[in-house]
Structures are given as C-alpha cells and as structure tokens.
Amino acid sequence: MISPIGGEISISDEEFMAFQQLIKSLSGIYLADSKKQLVFGRLRNRVRQVGLTSFEAYLKVVKNPLQIAERQMMVDLLTTNETYFFREPKHFDFLKAEVLPHREKGRTLRIWSAACSSGEEPYSIGMVLADLIGIHKPSAWEITASDISQRIVDKAKLGVYANQRLDGIPPHYLKKYFTKVQIQGEDKIEIIDSIKERIRYQRLNLNENLPELGKFDVIFLRNMLIYFQTESKIEIAQRVIKTLQPGGWLMIGHSESLKDVDPKLKTVAPSIYRLASI
Numbered sequence: 001m002i003s004p005i006g007g008e009i010s011i012s013d014e015e016f017m018a019f020q021q022l023i024k025s026l027s028g029i030y031l032a033d034s035k036k037q038l039v040f041g042r043l044r045n046r047v048r049q050v051g052l053t054s055f056e057a058y059l060k061v062v063k064n065p066l067q068i069a070e071r072q073m074m075v076d077l078l079t080t081n082e083t084y085f086f087r088e089p090k091h092f093d094f095l096k097a098e099v100l101p102h103r104e105k106g107r108t109l110r111i112w113s114a115a116c117s118s119g120e121e122p123y124s125i126g127m128v129l130a131d132l133i134g135i136h137k138p139s140a141w142e143i144t145a146s147d148i149s150q151r152i153v154d155k156a157k158l159g160v161y162a163n164q165r166l167d168g169i170p171p172h173y174l175k176k177y178f179t180k181v182q183i184q185g186e187d188k189i190e191i192i193d194s195i196k197e198r199i200r201y202q203r204l205n206l207n208e209n210l211p212e213l214g215k216f217d218v219i220f221l222r223n224m225l226i227y228f229q230t231e232s233k234i235e236i237a238q239r240v241i242k243t244l245q246p247g248g249w250l251m252i253g254h255s256e257s258l259k260d261v262d263p264k265l266k267t268v269a270p271s272i273y274r275l276a277s278i
Helices: 013-027 033-049 055-063 068-078 089-102 120-132 150-158 171-177 230-241
Strands: 109-113 141-147 160-162 178-183 186-191 199-203 216-221 244-252 265-269 272-275
Touching: 013 033, 013 055, 013 068, 033 055, 033 068, 055 068, 068 150, 089 120, 089 216, 089 244, 109 120, 120 141, 120 171, 120 199, 141 150, 150 199, 171 178, 216 230, 230 244
Parallel strands: 109 141, 109 216, 141 199, 216 244
Antiparallel strands: 160 186, 178 186, 244 272, 265 272
C-alpha cells in the first residue's frame, strides 16, 4: 500500500473502514460502504500535501488526539457541501407567504440556517427578509448560520461567488443585493455588506451538545439528516428542536422526514413542521 511521494497510492478496505469509524465518532456522519471511492478521492491529495506516502500513515496522524487541526481538515474534506441559491424554492415561498406576514411585530425575528454550507442558504434567507421586512431596521431580523466545516464557514463569511452560481437568484435580488468584484483576475459577485452584517456564522457539530444559541422562530435543517443513521438523526433533530420557539417553524429537505421525533412537532406541508404553541 505504500508508494513513493508523487507515485500512486491506494486505500485498502481496512483503511476505509477505519476512516468510516473515525468520521462517525467525530461528526456522527455515516459513510456507507459505497463511499470508499469518495474517501479516496477527497483525501488522496491531502495525504500527499502533508508529506505522507500512504493512507495508513495519514490515519495515524488524524487518530492522534493532539492533531486537532488535521482532524478538522479531514472532516472538512469528507463532509458534502452541495448547495445553491434558493434551493428547494417552496420553502422560501412558504417563508414569504405564511411566516413573515404573521410574525410578531416589535420583536427580532431569529432564523437559524443549521447546515449553511458555503452560505447560499443564509444569504437567500437574508435577501427575502431584506426585501419584505427591510434592511435598515437593526433589530428587525437576524440570522445564525452554522456548519461542521470551519473551512466552509470561512468561505461563507466572504459571501463571494463565481458567476456560474447565479442560477436561481431572482434578477431583482441580483441587482439589489450583489456587487460585481474581480478577484485574481476573475469576475465574481459578492453579497452586499448590509446583508452580511445580519448573519452570524459559527462552526457547530450538531452531533454534539450545542452551545447557548437562544430561541429561533424558524430553523432550516435541510439536506443533512440523510447522512446520519436513524439514532443519530433523531438525536440531532431533538437537539435542534429544543432551540425552536413555541409556534416556530422547522424546514428540512424534501427527501427527509421527522416522523415521530417529537409529538409537539406537527407537519403543515411536505418537509415543513411547526412546534405546538403550548
């Protein structure tokens, strides 16, 4: 399995199983047996970058409790961050039609994007709120955005995207809430500061006890529960629901379900739930 630096390296079934167990213990994410090629593809370059010649040697590094930064790098590389602006648009339609018109006036509307990835989701939410509530009312609304990957959280904070990422953004939002920038000779777009300033980013592992976050009126927990086995999925959902205001809304991915997770959580539409007020 060991080959010279610059030569090809491979991953054995035993090494894959070790990574499988390690990522589950660190994040709760279960990598199915079919993900061996994904692990190989995402970690191969990192093995070389740190000057190692085999996955076996890299495993020794990331299993070392003192190697906190490298373990986080491994988690970052193995967690999926597929997203785009206004993904699953029915949730944003529901936010506009059902949630915002009935919000309690005079109180800050708090929304949590609990698996924010590279920022497209919280910025999509921010544009909706800016458009319907306003952008110059400091206490009207705020967004918390979190992800397990520090690397991806840092990227989200920048709010800078390639022009290919524009699909799905309504033209008037694009004109109103983005500016054109050039970075290293490449044309890109950047979300305006007045929306960036309303979003508080932080790295969070939803498979662990959460810090004090306060209560939220709306939580987006979309397209991440599918990566967990049933027991972990229920624990994460229950942990997140504890931060929801009575009467608050929870939105998950359309391919996910929270059946029987909490009797106080009622289905109001496919993938949309509301916590009972009492």
